[in-house]
Amino acid sequence: MLVVACIKQVPDTTQVQIDPVTNTLVREGIPFIVNPYDTHALEESLRLKDRFGFRVAAMSMGPPNAEATLKKALALGVDEAILLSDRVFGGADTLATSNVLSAAIRKLNAEEEVGIVFCGKQTIDGDTAQVGPGIATRLGYTQLTLVDRIEDLDPVKRTIKVRRKLEGRHEIVEAPLPVMITVVRELNRPRYPTVPMRLESQDAEVKVWNNDALKLDVNTCGLKGSPTWVSRIFSPEREKGEIIGDGVHEPEKTAELLIDKLLSKDLLAL
Numbered sequence: 001m002l003v004v005a006c007i008k009q010v011p012d013t014t015q016v017q018i019d020p021v022t023n024t025l026v027r028e029g030i031p032f033i034v035n036p037y038d039t040h041a042l043e044e045s046l047r048l049k050d051r052f053g054f055r056v057a058a059m060s061m062g063p064p065n066a067e068a069t070l071k072k073a074l075a076l077g078v079d080e081a082i083l084l085s086d087r088v089f090g091g092a093d094t095l096a097t098s099n100v101l102s103a104a105i106r107k108l109n110a111e112e113e114v115g116i117v118f119c120g121k122q123t124i125d126g127d128t129a130q131v132g133p134g135i136a137t138r139l140g141y142t143q144l145t146l147v148d149r150i151e152d153l154d155p156v157k158r159t160i161k162v163r164r165k166l167e168g169r170h171e172i173v174e175a176p177l178p179v180m181i182t183v184v185r186e187l188n189r190p191r192y193p194t195v196p197m198r199l200e201s202q203d204a205e206v207k208v209w210n211n212d213a214l215k216l217d218v219n220t221c222g223l224k225g226s227p228t229w230v231s232r233i234f235s236p237e238r239e240k241g242e243i244i245g246d247g248v249h250e251p252e253k254t255a256e257l258l259i260d261k262l263l264s265k266d267l268l269a270l
């Protein structure tokens with residue numbers, strides 16, 4: 001069985017610049033890292049490899065320099081690394097990204113059965129959390145989002161049981177394979193690459209698939225396949241905080257003032 005980990009290269013900062021004309025990220029001159037949630041997706045794939053002997057493929061869609069991200073995955077022990085890179089894939093929104101990633105997973109599945117696709121919960125740049133579910137929908141896989149523990153996996157019965165981290169509670173879900181799982185940080189602690197693995201990965205091959213390999217209709221990928229229209233991106237102005245009363249000398253009176261204020265703004269109900 002093949003396990004696929006989808007990993008995205010993201011800018012190593014939350015202070016990304018936005019091109020005011022195109023409303024897309026300005027990526028020049030910014031150092032890149034593997035999206036933090038995706039490091040946990042990668043780690044869980046490798047744990048399943050260690051436990052069950054599954055093969056692991058790391059996959060990323062991005063520009064040619066995203067190869068560095070996949071080299072990191074090779075240094076950690078994935079069996080193959082595939083970069084989906086083509087000019088026609090550029091400018092993709094989450095719909096077009098899901099289209100390209102799922103087409104590539106389908107191509108892998110034609111050679112070797114893909115049982116599990118791991119994605120991060122979300123990225124730290126796009127932040128939408130739509131790509132994982134988008135892949136599951138296109139592939140017809142069961143989607144298990146926000147997973148913080150794999151409770152059980154039975155490769156013979158072809159079932160998986162996971163724990164989902166929801167607001168204030170957990171949910172245990174069992175599903176038949178194949179599945180698409182999005183992971184949260186609590187799932188595991190990612191391993192570090194060993195020095196020999198890191199050196200070996202320098203010569204390891206990252207396969208590059210362009211649209212000649214995927215043969216997608218160009219109207220379903222990249223900018224052409226992206227119906228999302230970003231009219232404006234901006235950082236909201238933060239209003240300065242208001243000092244209410246004298247909390248040091250008159251804490252009770254100040255608390256009353258605060259409660260009145262919250263009541264007047266309908267932010268509190270008694």
Ligand SMILES: Cc1cc2nc3c(=O)[nH]c(=O)nc-3n(C[C@H](O)[C@H](O)[C@H](O)COP(=O)(O)OP(=O)(O)OC[C@H]3O[C@@H](n4cnc5c(N)ncnc54)[C@H](O)[C@@H]3O)c2cc1C
Pocket residue numbers: 006007008009024025035037038041059060061062090091092093094095097101118119120121122123125126127128129130131132226228229230
């Ligand atoms: C109109 C528009 C134009 C855009 N133009 C560009 C552009 O020109 N260049 C550009 O780089 N981005 C562009 N983007 C951003 C692009 O849509 C997102 O980077 C991409 O679709 C992934 O969405 P996300 O970051 O919200 O991922 P999320 O849905 O938050 O990611 C969830 C998980 O999906 C997986 N995943 C997501 N993206 C990838 C990927 N590329 N490869 C592998 N796994 C992945 C990861 O496991 C990730 O943790 C544009 C977005 C819009 C709306």
